[in-house]
Amino acid sequence: MRAVVRNGVGVFSPQGFLDGNNSTAFLSIDDIEATAKLNVDMILVSLKKVIFFNRNGLDAFVKMFLKVRAGNQATVGFCDYDAKKFEAIVKFYKDDLNFSLFKSQDVASLFAANFKNQNKNVLLYSEDKSQRAAMAIELHDNGHNPIIAQSEEEFEEKSEADNAYDVVISHTHIGQMGQTVAARVTGNAIIYTVSSFLDAEIGSTFNIAYHNNSLNVGFRLFIFDAFKVVSMNVHALNFFSKLASAGAEYNATICFVGLTFDKTPIAFKETLEDSGIMFFQQMDDILQNKELLDELGASSAASVQNIRPLNKVMVTELPHFIDAAVATIEMMTNSKATKDAVQINEIKIDNKEDKIASSIGFYGDMDGMVILIFPTGIAKKACELLIGEETDDIELILDTLAELVNIVGGKLKTLLLDQKIHVDITLPRTYPDVDSLLEITEFKKGVQVDLVFDNDKFLFFLTR
Amino acid sequence: MIDSYIDKIPPSPKVLKVTLMLLNSGELVKAAQIAKEDLALNAYLKDLVNKPIYGFRNEVSDISQIFGILGVAKSQQAVYNYMISLLSPAQWKLFKLNKTTFSNLQADLSANWQKILAHLNIENKDIESSITLLPASIIVSEALFNEKIDDVNLLRSAHPIDLNTILKRLCKMDLFDICEQISKKWEMQESVAQIIQASSGVKPSDNEEINMLGKWMHLLLFYTLSQPNYINAELNDFIDFQIDYVEDIYDEFSQLLIKDLS
Numbered sequence: 068m069r070a071v072v073r074n075g076v077g078v079f080s081p082q083g084f085l086d087g088n089n090s091t092a093f094l095s096i097d098d099i100e101a102t103a104k105l106n107v108d109m110i111l112v113s114l115k116k117v118i119f120f121n122r123n124g125l126d127a128f129v130k131m132f133l134k135v136r137a138g139n140q141a142t143v144g145f146c147d148y149d150a151k152k153f154e155a156i157v158k159f160y161k162d163d164l165n166f167s168l169f170k171s172q173d174v175a176s177l178f179a180a181n182f183k184n185q186n187k188n189v190l191l192y193s194e195d196k197s198q199r200a201a202m203a204i205e206l207h208d209n210g211h212n213p214i215i216a217q218s219e220e221e222f223e224e225k226s227e228a229d230n231a232y233d234v235v236i237s238h239t240h241i242g243q244m245g246q247t248v249a250a251r252v253t254g255n256a257i258i259y260t261v262s263s264f265l266d267a268e269i270g271s272t273f274n275i276a277y278h279n280n281s282l283n284v285g286f287r288l289f290i291f292d293a294f295k296v297v298s299m300n301v302h303a304l305n306f307f308s309k310l311a312s313a314g315a316e317y318n319a320t321i322c323f324v325g326l327t328f329d330k331t332p333i334a335f336k337e338t339l340e341d342s343g344i345m346f347f348q349q350m351d352d353i354l355q356n357k358e359l360l361d362e363l364g365a366s367s368a369a370s371v372q373n374i375r376p377l378n379k380v381m382v383t384e385l386p387h388f389i390d391a392a393v394a395t396i397e398m399m400t401n402s403k404a405t406k407d408a409v410q411i412n413e414i415k416i417d418n419k420e421d422k423i424a425s426s427i428g429f430y431g432d433m434d435g436m437v438i439l440i441f442p443t444g445i446a447k448k449a450c451e452l453l454i455g456e457e458t459d460d461i462e463l464i465l466d467t468l469a470e471l472v473n474i475v476g477g478k479l480k481t482l483l484l485d486q487k488i489h490v491d492i493t494l495p496r497t498y499p500d501v502d503s504l505l506e507i508t509e510f511k512k513g514v515q516v517d518l519v520f521d522n523d524k525f526l527f528f529l530t531r
Numbered sequence: 532m533i534d535s536y537i538d539k540i541p542p543s544p545k546v547l548k549v550t551l552m553l554l555n556s557g558e559l560v561k562a563a564q565i566a567k568e569d570l571a572l573n574a575y576l577k578d579l580v581n582k583p584i585y586g587f588r589n590e591v592s593d594i595s596q597i598f599g600i601l602g603v604a605k606s607q608q609a610v611y612n613y614m615i616s617l618l619s620p621a622q623w624k625l626f627k628l629n630k631t632t633f634s635n636l637q638a639d640l641s642a643n644w645q646k647i648l649a650h651l652n653i654e655n656k657d658i659e660s661s662i663t664l665l666p667a668s669i670i671v672s673e674a675l676f677n678e679k680i681d682d683v684n685l686l687r688s689a690h691p692i693d694l695n696t697i698l699k700r701l702c703k704m705d706l707f708d709i710c711e712q713i714s715k716k717w718e719m720q721e722s723v724a725q726i727i728q729a730s731s732g733v734k735p736s737d738n739e740e741i742n743m744l745g746k747w748m749h750l751l752l753f754y755t756l757s758q759p760n761y762i763n764a765e766l767n768d769f770i771d772f773q774i775d776y777v778e779d780i781y782d783e784f785s786q787l788l789i790k791d792l793s
Contacts, residue, residue: 068767071691080691082772083757084789092759093767116772118753118781119789398682401701452700453690470689477685 068093069101073470075108076179078146078172079128082116087123099131103138106276109179110135113172115147122159132166140272144168144242146175153238168240177234178205178241187211187233192222193240201241208262208295256288256354257281262295265303278310280428280493282317288363289314290353294325304335311342320363324350380433381529382514384483388437388529389516391479396439399449399471400520407517407524414508414515414528416440419501423465425472426507428493429479437479438508439472440501440526465497472497536674537709540618543717547572547614554598554607555656562606563595575613579634584642604659605645611663612637614717618670624677626669627764636766637666639755643788647747650787657720658744664727665752667713668695668706672769695731695770706770707731732773743780750777750784 070077081093102110112128114120125145132143144167145156156168169175177187189211193199203213214232216222226235257278261269278289291307299307311321322345328336336346345363347353353360381388393404416422424440441449443464450467451457458464476492483490498504513530543551546569553562566572576597581590591597598606612634619633628636644662648654672694676683686692699705711724722741729736729745730752736742753772755761777784 068762069688071688073689078691080768082767083753085757089757089759089762092762116774118750118772118774118777119785394682395685398679398686452697453692455696455700474685474689477689478682481681481685 068098070105070107070110072105072107074176074179076172076176077102077105077107077110079110079112080116081112083118085117085120085124087121087126090124090127094127094131099134102131103134105135105141106139106274107141109142109175111144111146111169111172111175113147114145114152120152120155125156125159129160129166142167142178142242144175146170146172148238150238157240164240164242166242168238168242170236170238174234174236174239177209177211177236178202179209188231189213189234189236190216190222190225190232191236191239192216192219193237194219195240198240202236202239205241208260256290256360257286258290258292258350260292260295262293264297265299267300267302267306269303269306273306277494280491282314282319287317287319288322288353288360289319290322290324290350292325292350293323296326296331298330299335304338307339307344308342311339311344315343320345322347322353322363324348324353378433378531380488381435381531384433384486384488385514385529387482387486388479389527391482392437392439392475392527393518395471395475395478396445396449396520396525399452400445402521404518404520404525407519409514409516411512411514413510413512414438414505414530416501416505416526422501423461423468424498424501424504425465425468425495426498426504427472427476427495429476429490430493431490432483432488433490435529435531437472437475438504438513438528438530439475440504440528441468442523442525445520445523445525461499465499469495469497536671537712537716540713540716543614544569547610548718551607551610554603554610557603559598559603559606560595563598566594566598566610572610572613575616575634576609579609579612579638582635582638584638604654604656605641607656608641608660608663611660611719612641615663615667615670618667618674618713620670620673620677623673625673625680625683626766626769628669628673628766632760632764633666633669636669636755636761637663639758640665640751643751643755644748646787647751647784650783651747653744657722658726660719661723661726661744662748662751664710664714664719664723665730665748667710668727669766669769671706671709671713693768693771695733705731705733707734732771732776735776746777746780747784749773750780751788754784754788 068079068081070079079093085093110132128145135141135143146169148156148168148170153168153170157164167175167178169178177189189206191199191202191206191213192215193202199215203215206213214225216225222237225231259273281289307321314321321343323339324347326346340346353363389406397404421443422440423443423446424438426436426438428434428436446464446468447457449471450464453467453470454463472495473492476495480490480492508528508530511530513528516527518525518527546565550562550566550572553565566576573594576594577592579585580587580597580601587600591600597609601609616634616637619630623629623633640662645659648659675698676694683694683697686697695706707728707730710727714724714727725736725738725741726744726748728734729742730748732745732749736745749772756766761767
């Protein structure tokens with residue numbers, strides 16, 4: 068059984084009965100190895116569809132948790148259970164509860180490092196005082212407003228108030244949390260949150276693959292939110308200097324916000340500035356300053372200097388790129404596509420109205436970016452399979468479109484691998500309108516293929 | 532694609548039709564004589580009843596003997612199981628099954644269904660046979676999705692979605708609707724299809740008895756698909772387990788079938 072990975076959270080969903088006889092069938096050694104290698108912030112086992120479990124049944128998953136934590140420090144635990152199941156797990160692992168328990172995946176997402184849902188008013192209660200405090204700290208660190216109920220009565224009373232809280236947390240336990248450096252995207256800037264003492268550990272807790280992917284997909288401004296950093300040593304200094312040098316190749320800028328030098332030698336600041344790193348007092352000093360953002364390259368995700376022509380290998384493999392996109396969208400819409408026109412030029416969109424777009428980058432034996440531009444109608448239809456119903460919620464459609472383009476990327480990876488071409492894919496990006504896409508693709512030449520799905524035009528663009 | 536799949540389902544062979552008709556009227560000896568004409572049916576029945584779950588000490592080999600031991604209802608169930616197995620592919624691709632594991636699955640479901648019906652004091656040939664149609668949903672999944680294994684796996688690696696839901700969202704028809712079509716084509720009793728539809732867990736029946744049987748069958752399916760062999764065959768999550776649907780019968784079910792899980 069493999070985990071379904073979304074927004075940096077991998078979830079296993081066994082169904083039925085979990086006991087000592089079948090738990091190893093749910094999780095083979097290969098599954099555990101593959102999970103430990105996943106680049107995720109959180110690994111969860113959902114008990115939503117499990118009607119019966121005993122300790123032997125959970126043990127196989129707990130062993131996997133240990134392996135995953137040893138491999139990538141991700142947060143691990145069970146989720147989606149009722150009060151009865153929660154009490155059973157706490158009883159089974161009374162003295163050895165070093166994993167987390169989240170009542171639901173929504174609750175877990177508040178503790179995840181992806182900052183997907185921010186600024187939630189959260190009412191929380193746990194019988195265990197230290198758990199209450201630990202949860203409040205984690206939630207606060209992740210940008211939420213936790214309100215702690217000090218007693219069960221207070222919790223019951225407060226939780227009955229209508230619309231007072233976005234989320235109510237009970238029957239939750241946090242074990243060892245992830246130690247990875249949290250990342251979130253604001254516009255075209257990526258913000259990493261670092262805290263306490265920065266030392267050699269930063270090399271393992273900072274997700275360098277995510278950072279490199281972000282560079283590949285076109286992000287140019289990286290901000291370290293360092294308000295909670297106490298000090299850094301020379302190993303961390305070297306790490307950040309190297310990160311800045313590596314980013315320079317892409318014209319990327321690294322900034323520190325809120326870093327104080329009370330306990331960090333001021334000479335470190337000069338060394339970091341020599342590497343091109345900039346320092347700011349407040350986040351708004353950057354994010355609210357449009358001119359500065361333009362200068363730092365965050366208003367446009369692509370660097371003009373980074374324009375590279377299409378090469379022969381990419382043109383040769385073009386059918387695979389088109390196949391990956393077409394096959395996926397055909398499957399998702401249950402309709403047939405026909406090719407209308409192919410041209411090599413800058414991207415040309417006749418009618419910009421009512422269109423949304425998504426892109427995914429790839430790198431390895433070849434590198435570039437696939438861009439898909441959908442009339443909103445087709446995007447809705449293509450996402451219907453994943454959402455399960457018709458919706459006009461553009462946020463939901465864009466989120467689902469990111470999943471869809473991720474599937475296209477996965478398909479592309481497989482098709483190219485058949486040709487012995489190894490590529491990795493970056494995180495998908497979505498664009499709510501054509502103008503925001505054009506900021507990225509401006510002046511870039513590529514192959515544009517106009518496709519028709521049930522009389523609706525859909526545009527595929529391959530560029531570097 | 533679904534239409535062409537349904538069109539391709541062959542009508543039930545004449546020998547089986549007559550055998551079932553005779554079994555239905557209680558004519559075990561005559562039914563056995565007719566059944567003997569179909570050698571594949573003979574081999575299937577022999578293999579089926581000698582599985583450990585049937586619990587016979589000595590090998591049973593003669594078809595009259597088999598029908599005699601099984602009685603009318605179980606013989607009818609066995610013949611239906613054989614008919615369903617005729618639809619199974621020569622080589623499984625989507626699920627890691629083979630002829631033996633699939634027939635074990637049929638036997639496991641049938642034997643436990645008998646226990647459930649005995650517990651519920653239900654004696655009805657058609658209801659006893661209804662369980663035989665359930666594995667058809669697995670065959671249909673295999674047939675419809677095997678050519679798109681990679682795409683389906685890719686989709687399911689990015690989004691938690693079961694095969695039944697994929698089919699329903701794409702074609703407005705699910706695996707259990709196709710099972711119903713099979714039962715109609717093979718002239719099975721209407722109640723068989725109704726119970727199977729309820730056993731999907733997503734289409735409760737207005738008829739209280741059928742709904743209750745649907746719940747037991749849904750839970751039995753997931754009890755069976757939680758066995759290591761079927762998890763290894765990747766059957767555990769081919770459809771969505773509706774835990775809320777079966778909650779009210781769970782305690783009774785566990786007392787009846789789950790002996791040593793703790």
